[in-house]
Amino acid sequence: MLFCFTSSHRTAGFDLLDRLERGADAVTDAIREQQAVTGSVVLATCNRFEAYLDVDLDRLELRDHAAAELIDLVASAAEVPTDELRDGSQLIAGDAVATHLFSVSSGLESVVVGEGEIAGQVRRAYTSARKSGAVTHDLERLFQGASRTSRGVKNSTGLMTQGRSMVRLALDLAESRFADWSQVRVLLVGTGRYAAAALAALRERGVTDAAVWSRTGRAHAFSLSHGISAVPADGLTSAVASADLVITCTVSPGLVVTREIVSAAMADAEQRLLVVDLGLPRNVDPAVAEVERVELLDLETISLHAPLEELQATDSARELVGAAAAEFAAxxxxxxxxxxxxxxxxxxxxxxxxxxxxxxxxxxxxxxxxxxxxxxxxxxxxxxxxxxxxxxxxxxxxxxxxxxxxxxxxxxxxxxxxxxxxxxxxxxxxxxxxxx
Incomplete structure (x- = not known):
């Protein structure tokens, strides 16, 4: 039987999502060690953490309490209190799993409805699980169906081709801080999944002065392929001091931009600094917002400001998802x-x-x-x-x-x-x- 454990921006705060993201590997390992779980795919994005499971209910120790067992398993592996996880998550079973995943992969459950990155994230999660031998026949059908459905939504409705993304929403919120984007000095911290998207969105607004820093030494390669300057490994503080806008987008398991770094950078600086944290786990110490002349936009703040019209999925997209899920169930x-x-x-x-x-x-x-x-x-x-x-x-x-x-x-x-x-x-x- 198919199950989906899901914790997302709709059910949990970003602090809980942050901790689940940090425990993703442990959760994946714990799930795969369970005899009752015959297959699994774990999906971790900037605003959701989900585990899709194929479960042999006859092997569950507490067959009549499958939900409680699975939530306890995730809570223990991620080192999150069970009560907190239960309050901030949902367990979906049976045919409803297809409806949920098809909606997720089509961008209908994202903070910014219709954002295009999610389809690729779902595909990569499935591919990773498949390479590990963790995908059963039913999970194969489920994720292949999700891929077909997201393509259908994109091709038939255009919902996922309109430039919607968390990056663009963050820059929309930053719009009022900068009178002339061509004069804005930007520092990208990280070369992760949002770095290229952030740079493209910045250039659309007229940004010409951008640099990149990476803790993993990938800044030089990224700078060459994207035509921007690279910051030396020991140059983060001075780069922050020269920037008007810092955008972090790494998959680092720990904080990258700390209050100490920002305080040192702003000691002799005169400009105001906007820091946009797109990382999950978070890349920026929340205490950065306490530094004088510094403003912080993190994922939680950005999601709270998503415009209402972005949260309304088109009727045709919902109908496509519903029809695809009904056919999967049939x-x-x-x-x-x-x-x-x-x-x-x-x-x-x-x-x-x-x-x-x-x-x-x-x-x-x-x-x-x-x-x-x-x-x-x-x-x-x-x-x-x-x-x-x-x-x-x-x-x-x-x-x-x-x-x-x-x-x-x-x-x-x-x-x-x-x-x-x-x-x-x-x-x-x-x-x-x-x-x-």
Whole structure:
């Protein structure tokens, strides 16, 4: 059964997301050590932390309390108090997982609705898990469906092609601080996922004076490929002192721009300084905002100022996501009748082979065999279609029971004939699970 543990800007503060991001590797390792978890994909972005799990419920120690088990697992691995995590997260189960992921990958759940980076982040999370051998068949279907859906939303609605991003929103908020962008001196700290996007957005506004510093020594390569200057490894403080705008965008596990660095930089400086922290975990010490003439915009502040119109997804995009999720659920339901269909076909074809063998001595041209095989194909067509129709309507059990009653054959696979797989509705509701 598919589950999604999700903690995002909609359910948690950025402090909690920050700690989950820092514990991402530990959470991933802990999840993969669980016998009940047959597959997993962990997605960590600047405003969400999610784990998509394929769970064998029969292996859970507390089968009726799957939600509690999984939240405890994440809390322990990330070293976050269980009560805090429960209040700041959500556990989604069953068909609703597809609806959620398809919405996420299409940019409908982002701080800036329609932002284009998220589709790539989802794809990279899936690719990483696949290379590690952590992707099951159901997770493969799920993430392939998410990729198709996000492309469909982008191509059909243009929602993800309008330049929406956290970077652009941050610069929109900074607009009032600078009268002439061509005179603004910018320092990029880091060469991470937002650095190139930040530079492109700055140039669109007219910025020509930009430099980059990197704690990992990648500044020189980034500067050559993007046509800006590189700051020496020991030159961060002096570079901050010369800047009007500092944008941090690294994946460093610790603070990069500290209060001490900024205080030293501003000691002899006369200009005001705006620091924009796009890192998660955060790159900038919040105490930087206490330094005189310094203003800090971090992810939490930026998200609070997202304009209302950006938070409204287009109806057509929602409809596309809904249709894709419904088709995913229907295909999943169809799989529930496959064991019974296979048992029926095996039974019928065994009878066919026996009949063909009985007539072999007087069927030199194979006419009898061809006629019998055609007849069997015709006879099996209607039950096959009806089985899938019943499954899509949530009544797979009716077909399974019918095959057993009429033909006396039993499905050999152990897949359940009910949609949810096992968690009783009362327990699902008790644990706060969302189901389709």
């Amino acid at each position: 295909k999943t339901a169809e799989r529930e009748v496959e064991p019974a269909l296979l048992a029926l076909r095996r039974h019928v074809f065994d009878q066919l082979e026996a009949e063909v063998a009985r007539h072999a001595s007087r069927d030199a041209n194979g006419d009898i065999e061809r006629a019998l095989r055609h007849l069997v194909g015709v006879l099996l067509h209607t039950p096959s279609v009806k089985a899938r129709e019943l499954a899509r309507d949530g009544d797979a059990a009716a077909f399974v029971e019918g095959v057993t009653a009429v033909f006396g054959v039993e499905p050999t696979a152990t897949e359940p004939a009910t949609r949810d797989g096992s968690v009783a509705e009362s327990n699902v509701a008790e644990q706060g699970l969302e189901t389709a």
